[in-house]
Amino acid sequence: AQSVTQLDSQVPVFEEAPVELRCNYSSSVSVYLFWYVQYPNQGLQLLLKYLSGSTLVKGINGFEAEFNKSQTSFHLRKPSVHISDTAEYFCAVSDLSFGNEKLTFGTGTRLTIIP
Amino acid sequence: GAGVSQSPRYKVAKRGQDVALRCDPISGHVSLFWYQQALGQGPEFLTYFQNEAQLDKSGLPSDRFFAERPEGSVSTLKIQRTQQEDSAVYLCASSPPASLYGYTFGSGTRLTVV
Numbered sequence: 001a002q003s004v005t006q007l008d009s010q011v012p013v014f015e016e017a018p019v020e021l022r023c024n025y026s027s028s029v030s031v032y033l034f035w036y037v038q039y040p041n042q043g044l045q046l047l048l049k050y051l052s053g054s055t056l057v058k059g060i061n062g063f064e065a066e067f068n069k070s071q072t073s074f075h076l077r078k079p080s081v082h083i084s085d086t087a088e089y090f091c092a093v094s095d096l097s098f099g100n101e102k103l104t105f106g107t108g109t110r111l112t113i114i115p
Numbered sequence: 116g117a118g119v120s121q122s123p124r125y126k127v128a129k130r131g132q133d134v135a136l137r138c139d140p141i142s143g144h145v146s147l148f149w150y151q152q153a154l155g156q157g158p159e160f161l162t163y164f165q166n167e168a169q170l171d172k173s174g175l176p177s178d179r180f181f182a183e184r185p186e187g188s189v190s191t192l193k194i195q196r197t198q199q200e201d202s203a204v205y206l207c208a209s210s211p212p213a214s215l216y217g218y219t220f221g222s223g224t225r226l227t228v229v
Contacts, residue, residue: 043220090157101216105157
């Protein structure tokens with residue numbers, strides 16, 4: 001079985017400051033990793049995904065994440081946040097072991113940007 | 116359509132009622148997924164379709180939950196004899212063929228059981 005741990009349920013950050021949202025996973029097989037963002041009353045939007053290749057993945061809205069296999073982590077970073085980044089962020093993992101692309105999500109991190 | 120459409124947007128049901136939640140995927144998307152998102156939690160997988168075939172229903176929490184996609188397009192998630200613990204946002208996502216994890220999520224249906 002696979003699981004995802006997002007250690008921080010809430011992260012307040014001042015506008016234009018850097019941010020890191022932490023994600024650790026556990027799985028017995030090779031995995032694919034994802035970060036999604038959810039704005040209030042909306043569905044999930046993909047920020048970035050790691051499928052293979054370079055461990056540094058760049059996504060939309062200036063976000064990036066680094067896959068670290070030895071530490072089983074996939075932390076999300078942004079060098080300078082904006083008010084519009086206020087949202088819930090979900091890390092997810094998948095391994096195709098069930099023959100389909102179902103995702104296992106973490107419990108989410110609420111990012112609040114302070115003006 | 117331009118995106119995945121879910122209806123109704125909000126549903127209030129009395130405990131014991133049956134409900135039906137609809138998902139219109141993006142045209143041409145063969146894969147369709149249903150997820151359940153309880154308040155303050157991440158989405159949890161319910162079931163997966165490839166065209167009209169339901170290939171994985173391991174996440175359905177009980178036999179009160181039933182999903183179908185008879186013509187390989189629109190899907191309906193039905194919950195019989197709703198209970199308070201069924202209150203959640205139900206998310207649908209679709210994905211095109213030959214696309215690895217090319218999910219597009221709908222905005223969800225918020226079900227409240229009173």
